[in-house]
Each structure stands twice: as structure tokens, then as C-alpha cells.
Amino acid sequence: QVQLVESGGGLVQAGGSLRLSCSASGRTFSSFAMGWFRQAPGKEREFVAGINWTGDRRNYADSVTGRFTISRDNAKNTVYLQMNGLKREDTAVYYCAGGNTGWDLDKSAYIYWGQGTQVTVSS
Numbered sequence: 001q002v003q004l005v006e007s008g009g010g011l012v013q014a015g016g017s018l019r020l021s022c023s024a025s026g027r028t029f030s031s032f033a034m035g036w037f038r039q040a041p042g043k044e045r046e047f048v049a050g051i052n053w054t055g056d057r058r059n060y061a062d063s064v065t066g067r068f069t070i071s072r073d074n075a076k077n078t079v080y081l082q083m084n085g086l087k088r089e090d091t092a093v094y095y096c097a098g099g100n101t102g103w104d105l106d107k108s109a110y111i112y113w114g115q116g117t118q119v120t121v122s123s
Helices: none
Strands: 002-008 011-015 018-024 034-039 046-051 059-062 066-073 078-083 092-099 112-114 115-122
Touching: 002 092, 018 034, 018 092, 018 115, 034 066, 034 078, 046 066, 046 078, 059 066
Parallel strands: 011 115
Antiparallel strands: 002 018, 018 078, 034 046, 034 092, 046 059, 066 078, 092 112, 092 115
């Protein structure tokens, strides 16, 4: 079993930046891929970004490419999401997710979930 705890959400003005963190425990962190998803009010949860176990492969949703960066520190059992150039449409609850393998970055491969952290972007 894996426990994931997100932090770093908050209120930010459009154009600003936030960095989300997700701490993992309960399984060897470096053995599985990690990702971020988000869910806005009234919408389905959507994939945002993923990173493989070694950190040398990443994928992003088109809507965040060039603005968001996912990274991981296996020594700290933590994955990050640096969000720059935030827009109002980025407002959502952001969820950290753990994959069932170290290399599969397909959005269907994530099986562990955190509780989420709210990100609100104001104009």
C-alpha cells in the first residue's frame, strides 16, 4: 500500500506560480511512476503530468505544456509540480498519483491517490 500526501496548494493571481509537493510512504518510492491529475468543479478528473521512476521521461497534458514541470526526488520520496503562468482555468483540486509500474506513463496506469490540494487562480 502507498500513502500520498499533497501540499503547496493555495490562492494565486493569474500569471503567478505555485509548487505542489507530494510525499509518499509505504512502498519503495523509486519503483513506481508518479503523476498529477486535477479536477475542476463540475468536470471530470484529468491528467496533468507524469514522470517515470528514474525521472528521465515525462509527459504532460497539452493544456499545461510549457508552463508546468514535474520532477521527483527519490531520496526524499517526493514528487513536485512546478506551475508557472497560472491561468484561471487551472483552478482545480490537484491530486498526486502513483503508478502500478515504474515506466508506464499512460493515464490509466495510476492506482494510488492522494487526498488532493486546492489550487485557486484569481484574475
